[in-house]
Amino acid sequence: MLEIAVEKSAVMETGELVFEDQTRRILPYVLKEINELSVLHLNGGPPQEYRSAAPRSSGTIKFLLCVCTNRLKDRTGTSNPGFAGRRDCILASDWCKFQRIMHLRRLILALTALSFTGQNARSQEATPRLVLLLTVDQGRGDYLERFQPSFEGGFKMLLDGGVLFTDAHHFHASTVTAAGHASLSTGRYPAHSGMVGNEWYDRTDGKHVYCVEDGTTQILTPAGAKPRSGGGRSPARLLTTGLGDWIQANDPDSKVFSIGAKDRSAVLMGGQNAHGAFWFDTRSGQWVTSTHYAAEYSAWVREFHRERFADDYFGHSWTPLAVPHALLGEMEIVGTPDFTHTLGRADFYPTRRFYSALYNSPFIEPYLLDFAKKLVVAHELGADESVDVLALSFASVDTVGHTYGPNSPEVLDTMLRLDRELGELFDFLDERIGLANVAISLSADHGVASLPEYQSSHSLPGGFLSAADYACFQSAGRAFQEKFGKDDWFHEGLYFNDETLKRRDVERSSLESMIVKELARCPSIQRVWTRTEIESASAGGWLDKTLELYVHSFHPERSPDLYVQYKEGIIGRVRGTTHGSPYRYDTHVMALVHWPGARQGTVDERVNTVDLPVTIASLLGIDFPDDVDGVDRSALIRD
Template sequence: MKSFLIFFFFSISLLSQQDDNKISSDVKLVVGIVVDQMKYEYIPKFWNKYGEHGFKRLINNGFLAKNAHYSYARTSTGLGHATIVTGTTPSYHGIVGNDWYNPAQGKEIYCVDDNNVDPVGTTNKIGKKSPKNLLTTTVSDENRISSNFRAKTLSVSLKDRAAILSGGHTSNQTFWFSEKEGIFVSSSYYMEKLPDWLIEFNSKKNIHNYIDFWDTYYDIDNYIESGPDLNNYEGKFLNKKQSIFPYDLKKLSKNRDGSTDYNAIKYSPYGNEILKDLALKAIIEEELGSDDITDFVHIGFSSPDYIGHKFGSNSKEVQDTYIRLDRTIEEILNFLDKEIGLNNYVIYLSADHGITHSPDFLADNKIPINKILSSKVFPPQLNQYIKNISNYNIFLDKDKIVNMKEDIDDIKIKITNLLLSEPWIYDVYDFTNFKYFETKSSDNYSLNMLLNNSHPKYRGDLAFFVNPFWVKQSSSTSNHGTPTTYDTHVPIIFYGKNIKKGVSYNKLNVKDIAPTLATILGINFPILTTGKIIVDAIK
């Protein structure tokens, strides 16, 4: 009888421990990797050029969502990073564009500008930044709150908006790149001065190591997945006569006055290398993931976006960037295995948006794409009643309409009818008519994409949806910012502790990342989460 009781209580204790393991988290470090402009297609397209220990390791031993999308219209950097970490859309987190019109202030604002903070590590305005415009918490905010602020958060990117919005409100250290000075900087929102290890990292001797000779990783003749190196679509790079390999960045980065053009880092794969080295150094110096309290590291790889804009999504330069990024990810994984422990961390990888092909490339290959040469289509007698057009929203000057004794509804009808006569307009919606929304929005893709992009504080009076075969003329070779699947379709990858190996073909939403992470960690969801848990990704 005694032996039975001992066995019984031992069994109960063991089951209790198993239940505890399912409830609590023993993840030491979460590493978020967001690749700027990485459309999903780059995974299968370049698969045969990837090694076995980068993207393939993440996918073959982790969870891949093959059909993940953004669900709003303005697919750009600020919104994407905010959506990933908040678990909701711009209609709640408030980052409705990289820039947008603020009706209360009567002016355009940049998503992370903050004149109430001071630059740190620089005297330039690029240091006057904070997450003050982010209107919800993030998953790493909730992680810090849950740990009674013993957990730590680090966020790094070349772009200020990528680093700041990913890091959330409570990031301990957030750093971004000042291209004028060739250094990483921050603001007084986060700290009074840069840590000593970053000051050392910022030395010219170190930074200039990332301005190197750029040739293809493999023989360029093997890059059959992309277009010819010499073509008529690519933009000029650092005054090089032709945008073809190789690129002597040390030579090309030298200005006439002897100074250095640090765009050589941004517009090359070495921008990914410098961020990787910065993040890994920070993990060591700040002892992230060194105890039983879960820490977060956010890495925003910005160079793929700069390269994609400059050379186009079908370029040899983009293909080589992803082949090299694959090796960069392998280095990150090897580092985490050694320093954090093979089964002690979680990685998620996604993108802030995709990318559309060069319009000229598409047109030359019989895709009937057209360029919107100008959106200034309103005659003076109607244009005088429009205050601003921003992120598909039209803001009316209601005071002027009243003072001129015009009828607001009549002005809206005139604007709507004129827009609908333009070939690039799909439809126009009255954002003040909520009865219309109730009857029209349930299965209306275009209206829902616009509504999800629209926060009540920044909502216009009218909004328009652009026909998919029309794109805004731009100085960039390839661009994004549209609600088409070129720009909405991105990868979601989970890898590591408590992640179930598998693949999903179901349509998932990028806002599902944050609640999935929160569930794995056993913490609160960000406060206005509208995403769902990706149950198939969790053990």
């Protein structure tokens, strides 16, 4: 039961609303400007609306207060009749219980003050009509500067006109796709966004989960494709709002869309309440979405699906663009760009194998951008004064980078192709909206380690895990088993089974210290971090710099009880390279903001990726939640 009392006299006299909240389990948002005050009063049934005339004598207060107490659908898939179909209600998710009523009051007061004094001043500011959030998956911090000599398209335009942050880092240890995109979207560390990894064992659900899976939704099947079983995708496991939500809260006419080859990138960059998120489906070769976003595909998407544009890439081979050989050394490229990679195998027509190869190639990006341009036209992004958001996540630098490494001609070529394709996108937006009305941010979800071959030839530490490591892990496990006995000590990985600990009456700390001691002998292990030390560090006090990264990655219901940190440069796979460590090569990412009317230049000061959405909100002049981890860096960008 939720009671909201509105003291009308206070509204009349001062523009202030007083709320009494008995449950503190609400998610308030000011969503829509109207000419009278409207409050949804909820007590478990359908909402009732109370309207009162606006207090004309002291100015016009224009807002609609919308309060949701439940998800549109609960976990069993049952619709809440009070909100079904209400596009102006934002979904309440688990995080709302942490919100404070004072935040609502502050928001109301700020907007009320704005309606009296700020509107004229704000409308004269040059506010962009489209915010383009670009993320390059595995876009390591050195790529923009290192490959700059051969850029001539979109990256060149961004570098020539934007502010480049040369020392931008993810401030968490779990440097993987979901954690990175969530940080860039929400301004919170994984500890607070809940995106501790791409997948995890969820203690609340008692099962292994994928970060954006949602059994209450389904993937929408494109026409002509086989329906797939299993659940869909949604931001249900993202515990916070993101930049797109803040922009919509500021202006309900703002539209938010997100596209990325990876479902997790597309979903997480869209925030809680995106109008659409699309990702690549390797079964059908199409851009798909889930029932979280729409009940069916709109006409323009159906038309796009009908054309089966992915099949246009069938039979193509990947050969590199021409690059002056004199530049290769300067760009630290090993070998010469002289390769031919076919997409797929001995197939006569496009199969799932071909679509997977397309997903793992640079050709996924022009396909994505064709879809994005159609979306911009169909939804008229940037067409009016409301700020729209388009998030585009480019996966190919990651898929190519894992195989060939950051010093390969293949990664260089993938970046160069993206440079040219972004140039075409910017030309398209310039013609349609005018680039003076488009703000662009560019960053990445994580970096990557060099290939072990490169490390050894450049006297860098590193290498693959060795047979000696495998033997060491297993002998540590045997020692554990001999000391504590055979039992179901773990749910999976390094997640303790608390029931076993309780049944056997064993202290967590004694298990932790034994495992730490045993694994410390392994040649490739730098350190093992325990839940006990991470939680006690979270409580305050001095923090080891690396421990701080683990604290920012740690969520008590989702994180393992032990984190194994390998030595610098150690690759935990058998070929290629990867990321996921707290080392600089994984935390250091590209970061750039190209803002209309703002300055151009380079900032060498250390910034964190969580600062980016907060800074964009600040540049837009909109409110962001009090509990973000990021810092407003707009002063570094404003002229």
